[in-house]
Amino acid sequence: MTLPNPVDYAVPAFVLLVLAEMIVARLRDRAAYEPRDTLTSLSLGLGSTVAGALTGGLTYLLAVWLWQFRLFEIGYSWYWFVIAFVIDDFAYYLFHRSAHRVRWFWASHVIHHSSQHYNLSTALRQTWTGFFSLGFVFRLPLFLIGFPPAMIFFVAALNLIYQFWIHTEVITRMPRWFEAVMNTPSHHRVHHAINPRYLDSNYAGVFIIWDRMLGTFEAERDDERPIYGIVRQLGSFNLVWSAFHEWVGIARDVWAAPGLRAKIGYIAMPPGWSHDGSRDTSATLKAQWRTRQDRTGKILGEEQWKKPILSSSGLDQAGARSPAA
């Protein structure tokens, strides 16, 4: 069965909505957009589409090959599309969580987080190295279950389209029932934030219930506005550097690491991990933040604090020595 690619039909709407949000930014907050940031984000999006077109065939072939060994026969009835959409969204959650906790996957995903802005153009800021980083492996079990590759590719595209509109500050909150079940701009703002409280949370694609069930949910607070980007901000609009900077970082670290264990650690451990403990992961940043809050007695909403969440979301080689030192 041949299914259309829904993204092809959504692109004109993406363009119009970015334009509409720019006009809102002109009226409300001119700092919500930056022309060079927008150019970089959209160019990364186009590059990602080109990379996807070049490698998508290989992923599809792999999916079809695996599908031969399927456990169940699943047809194209409408309800299978619904079930596939939900299960695919859970696979996305697992991928996304790994993308923040394993540096190899993070090197690809960091591109999406490296803008300091949070607007609809950020949604289109996507990786060029998704295939290389093997992010597709999280969806492979779906083909072994028996979902036809065309169906999974179709629902995955719908998932991607859903995630476009949540990249905005224009919408404050959705109705309570919607916030409880679905991923929303509010939940996803938290995900893009580098505030220690918000690090490593809200990995959901469409349904926020995965985060609620698996202990990675964090609500946006009115008294703590999200600061967007990565812990160590890029500070550059260079397109190529934006696309590959973390891969360069991995290569440098692996090259300089003493011994095989450390080399593997720089690839497989959370972003910010270092063999000598000289850098901060998001887990250590959270722990330090919590200690400071406890010490100063300023902790707010302690009852809402559930637990320190494990690892990741960008490294901070904090305290880097100045070139003169």
Next chain:
Amino acid sequence: MNWLQLGGSLAAILLLAWIARLLRLGESRITDPEMAKATAEAMLAGFEARDALLSGDGNAAIVSGNAGIAVLKRHGAKVAVRRLVPPLALRPAVEGVRVETGESFFGGVTLFGVIEDDVRRLEAPLTLV
């Protein structure tokens, strides 16, 4: 993806970036020392700001704190920060001083209306051990 889609996407990207410029989006500046200190504290986990020096053009600042010197530069509509350990690498610049970060893509930061002695005074409490 075909060539038409590729060309159309490229045209749409350039059009949107041009419109963003036309609407004069992204304009901002580091307006005062308090803003510089608050930004450094917000961007660097655990950083407690003490003093700040601002560039006269509002595009840069340095902030001393409990954990070194925060070097701030306006990055479009936002501010990007690096934490450095003093003594800072300084170079004379036209009508000011340039702080080198040692990162080619982040680049150096020029503080207009600031002289090297001002920077050394700011970092002095951190270098006297």
